[in-house]
Amino acid sequence: MTSSEVPYKVRIPVFEGPLDLLLHLVRKREIEVWEIPIAEITKEYLEYLDLMRELNLEVASEFLLMAATLVYIKSKMLLPATSEEKEEIEELKEELVSQLIEHQRFREAASFLKEREEFWSKCWQRETEATPESEVLLEADLFDLLSAFKKLLAPKEEVEAEVIERDELTVEERLKEILSLLSELAPLTFSELFKSEGRKAMFVTFLAILEAIRLKLIVAYQKEPFGEIFIYPSSVKPEELSW
Amino acid sequence: MMEKGELKGIIEALIFVSPKPVSLKEISEVLPDEGIKEIRSAIEELSAEYKERGGGLLLVEVAGGYQLITRPEYDPYIRKLLTERREVRLSQAALETLAVIAYRQPISTPEISAIRGVDVSGPLKSLLAKKLIRIIGRKDAPGRPFLYGTTKEFLLRFGLRDLSELPRLEEFEEFLPEDERESEATSSPDEGKTE
Numbered sequence: 255m256t257s258s259e260v261p262y263k264v265r266i267p268v269f270e271g272p273l274d275l276l277l278h279l280v281r282k283r284e285i286e287v288w289e290i291p292i293a294e295i296t297k298e299y300l301e302y303l304d305l306m307r308e309l310n311l312e313v314a315s316e317f318l319l320m321a322a323t324l325v326y327i328k329s330k331m332l333l334p335a336t337s338e339e340k341e342e343i344e345e346l347k348e349e350l351v352s353q354l355i356e357h358q359r360f361r362e363a364a365s366f367l368k369e370r371e372e373f374w375s376k377c378w379q380r381e382t383e384a385t386p387e388s389e390v391l392l393e394a395d396l397f398d399l400l401s402a403f404k405k406l407l408a409p410k411e412e413v414e415a416e417v418i419e420r421d422e423l424t425v426e427e428r429l430k431e432i433l434s435l436l437s438e439l440a441p442l443t444f445s446e447l448f449k450s451e452g453r454k455a456m457f458v459t460f461l462a463i464l465e466a467i468r469l470k471l472i473v474a475y476q477k478e479p480f481g482e483i484f485i486y487p488s489s490v491k492p493e494e495l496s497w
Numbered sequence: 498m499m500e501k502g503e504l505k506g507i508i509e510a511l512i513f514v515s516p517k518p519v520s521l522k523e524i525s526e527v528l529p530d531e532g533i534k535e536i537r538s539a540i541e542e543l544s545a546e547y548k549e550r551g552g553g554l555l556l557v558e559v560a561g562g563y564q565l566i567t568r569p570e571y572d573p574y575i576r577k578l579l580t581e582r583r584e585v586r587l588s589q590a591a592l593e594t595l596a597v598i599a600y601r602q603p604i605s606t607p608e609i610s611a612i613r614g615v616d617v618s619g620p621l622k623s624l625l626a627k628k629l630i631r632i633i634g635r636k637d638a639p640g641r642p643f644l645y646g647t648t649k650e651f652l653l654r655f656g657l658r659d660l661s662e663l664p665r666l667e668e669f670e671e672f673l674p675e676d677e678r679e680s681e682a683t684s685s686p687d688e689g690k691t692e
Contacts, residue, residue: 271615316615356612362669363596364589367655371586374656376572377555379564380516393589 272320273357275302278397280354282480287354292331292347296324305400309457311464323350394474394483396464402444402483403460407453422454428462433471436487444474444483504531504539518562518653560652561659587627594620598630599651600666603644605636621645629654 279298280287303321306313323346330343394402423431432447447463448456463485466472473488511527512519524536540563544556547565554565567575587595594617597609609617624630633646652659 271613273614314615320614353614357614359666359669360593360596360600360612363600363663363666364592366664366669367592367596367599368586370655370657373569374654376569377557377566377656378572378575379566380513395589 271314272317273354274395275299275317275397276320276354277358277361287351287358290347290351290354292324293328296321296328299324302397302400305404309461394476398476398480398483399444399460399464399467399474401480403456406445406448407456423458425458425461425465428455428458429466429471432459432462432466432485433487436472436485441475441484441486444485447485498531498535501535501539501542504528504535505543508536508539509543512556512563512565515564518559518564520562523562557656558658559656560649588620588623590617591620591623595624595629595647595651598624598645599647599660599663602646603633603636604646605638605642605644607642609645 276295276299277287279295279302280290283291285291300321303313303317306317327343327346327350330339330346335343435447436442444463448459451459463472463474467474470488473486475484475486476482477484507528508524511524521533521537521540524540525531525533528536540556544563547554547556553567553571555568556563556565558564593613594609597612598604601608601612606617606621609621621630625632628648628650630645630651631648632643634644635641636644647660651657657663
């Protein structure tokens, strides 16, 4: 195997952990966190882990630990249990729920801070150094990107035979292509970057997008939660970065 | 004791020239013959006058001091004038880590990680570099990890008088669908002095 054939490893931004993924799954269902349907959430959670693995993303150990907890609770729930065991399951579930609630509260606290930051940035003081941009957009996180990618993958599978695979690009080549595309046509929607691509090429494109975000070459924004994702070039110039 | 009009004038001048919020203590050091009570009441009157006048400036209390700021509604015009001024906002990870520290300080890295469910060394580094947090001691636990707390810079960045101005953590809803959360972002978070 030559070095160019070594699978390209993309690092997930370290801040996105299992609790964020779980909250994302709960929120998508528009249910109260107390009502968390363990069996279904576990299934979805594992599907995401599979997708992350298929993409050759580094799945942090915290994700696996949470998966183990979920599977444990789920399997215990399926089996006939003594009252003692039932109590244990309830305790585990409660612990998980309270962890999720606390996490959610801190996310709310973070949005409070974000609002303050935003408001205060409009109040100018003498000699202040800087102020942020005015456009209010939500930065798409890894799970938003994964969701969008999952959606794109689904219908593609059926027509795969008809798609003519173009010469296979490396992630790095595709990344450069995306950047040059963006320099002329920004912003592009997430799906526009995947136009008429075969499954394999789609994975390359997706990895290139993740890598470009990690390197802060592009930014992914949504105008609303779960909305269309727009890709913008970031203000950092590629030549300022070491590859 | 000087006449109130003059006192207000001097205080206004002091606040105008200072690039940082001026504390009550600093003002009273400049005016040793005036009582703290008188100074405070003069500032309050001044602040009310700015508000009533409906001009371009407001006098507010932030990070333990007083400061003149522009009215937030004039922000778009100021941006047209000062186009080169731009700053990157804090990332979501940094904001969430900062929130945990603000509410639970003093707190150690392992404790923050446990709450966040992820490794927080990256955000911690960037928050330290921005001077929004600092090391305030060591925990009496195995490994004696550092304890972190927020700084004055933190209050300045978010326009907070002090930590008590943060809403209580329990006040945040246990669960809000994301779209509701975002629509709330448009309401003005400020109250008191500026409104």
